Amino acid sequence: MIEVDDLTRSYRRGTVETQVLKGVSFRVRRGEFVVIMGRSGSGKSTVLNILGLLDKIDSGRYVLDGTDFSRAGDDERSAARNRKIGFVFQQFHLLERASAVRNVTLPLLYAEDDPGDADERAERALEAVGLSHRARHFPGELSSGEQQRVAIARALINDPALILADEATGNLDAQAGREILDIFRRLRVEGRTIVLITHDTSVALCADRTLVLDDGRIAPATPAGAGASRAPASLDPA
Numbered sequence: 001m002i003e004v005d006d007l008t009r010s011y012r013r014g015t016v017e018t019q020v021l022k023g024v025s026f027r028v029r030r031g032e033f034v035v036i037m038g039r040s041g042s043g044k045s046t047v048l049n050i051l052g053l054l055d056k057i058d059s060g061r062y063v064l065d066g067t068d069f070s071r072a073g074d075d076e077r078s079a080a081r082n083r084k085i086g087f088v089f090q091q092f093h094l095l096e097r098a099s100a101v102r103n104v105t106l107p108l109l110y111a112e113d114d115p116g117d118a119d120e121r122a123e124r125a126l127e128a129v130g131l132s133h134r135a136r137h138f139p140g141e142l143s144s145g146e147q148q149r150v151a152i153a154r155a156l157i158n159d160p161a162l163i164l165a166d167e168a169t170g171n172l173d174a175q176a177g178r179e180i181l182d183i184f185r186r187l188r189v190e191g192r193t194i195v196l197i198t199h200d201t202s203v204a205l206c207a208d209r210t211l212v213l214d215d216g217r218i219a220p221a222t223p224a225g226a227g228a229s230r231a232p233a234s235l236d237p238a
Contacts, residue, residue, distance in 0.1 A: 001162065001193045002028035002051065007060035009046055020046045022216035023060070030161070033184065033194040035204040038213035044197045045166065047213065052085055052164050053077040065095040065161060082107065086155030090167035094139040099236060100126060101135040104154045125153035129183055145176030152183055163187060165196040169203060181206045 009021040020043045028034050038044045049055035050062060053069060061070045065084055069077060094103045104122035108115055115121065126132050129149040139147055148168065155163055165184070169177035185206060188194050196207065204210045212219040 001030040001032070001065060002026075002045075002195070003061070003063040004051075006059040007047075007050065007062065008058045009043075009050065009055070010058055021050075021057075021215055024213070024216070024218055026211055026218055028111055028193060028195060031188060031191050032209065033108070033207045034190040034196070035207040035210045036195065036197050036213060037199065037201070037204060037210055042211055042213040043216045045168075048164055048166055048195070048197055051162075052087060053081045082158060084160055084162055086152075086158070086160040086163045088148070088151050088155050088163065088165040088168045090170040092139070092144075092151045092171075094147055094150060096139050099100055099138055100131065100142070100150045100153075103150055104157055105155060107157050121157055122153070124226050125156045126150070128156060129153045143176070143182075144172050145179055148172060148176070149183070152180070162193045164196070165194065167198055168196060169172070169198070169200065177203075 004027070005025050007021050007024040008019065010017050010019045012018075012076070017209070024043070024047065035046060036044050048056065050057055051064075053072075057070060061068065064080065067080065069080065072080075079085040092214060095106070098106075101119060101122045104125050108118045108121070123132060123135055126135050126149075129152050131146060131149045131153065134142060134146060139167070142150065148171075152163075152168075163184070168184075169180050181203065184194050184196065188208075194207075196203070198204065
């Protein structure tokens with residue numbers, strides 16, 4: 001599903017250039033649940049932004065679902081992002097004056113064609129995260145865990161093959177966090193690929209494999225987590 005080869009990425013502020021990624025390489029199989037960990041400033045968010053086609057690379061190669069996006073233009077990246085990728089963030093980014101079902105339909109506004117069944121699709125996505133009974137409630141009427149479920153349903157609305165999650169349990173209590181991880185595990189069993197950034201080592205136990213970023217590079221491979229329901233054999237970073 002994901003092939004990353006020798007990625008480099010630097011950012012310039014004034015006259016100072018900081019190299020964030022220094023030759024990152026790894027693979028993620030289709031249907032695999034992978035966690036990326038690392039200290040602050042190690043490059044985790046930069047990797048996630050590149051995987052999500054939100055940021056470009058300086059050099060190297062990034063292939064997503066068989067297509068090389070290493071030098072793709074903005075329009076190609078935007079179209080692929082809308083079709084292939086769902087995003088879940090630590091902050092829920094819900095519209096306070098919109099119901100759960102309306103928040104879930106938001107990605108369809110960027111679709112090339114009006115699907116015509118937006119509400120029905122949103123309700124199915126909410127049902128998939130166990131929140132169909134709260135479809136007409138507003139974010140202020142939902143718990144933090146329920147709001148994150150709405151955000152996951154929104155990520156699912158376009159039926160993406162890849163889910164990218166950035167500290168998705170970071171704003172939740174322990175019980176709500178476990179429920180969110182249960183949803184990710186179920187989505188993985190259904191065949192979706194999950195890549196999740198976290199600082200929480202307990203979250204990593206739910207994944208098939210953990211990649212550790214250290215000073216812009218991938219550290220030696222970590223064994224698959226104990227929580228995966230049908231973990232495939234781990235792949236060493238390429």
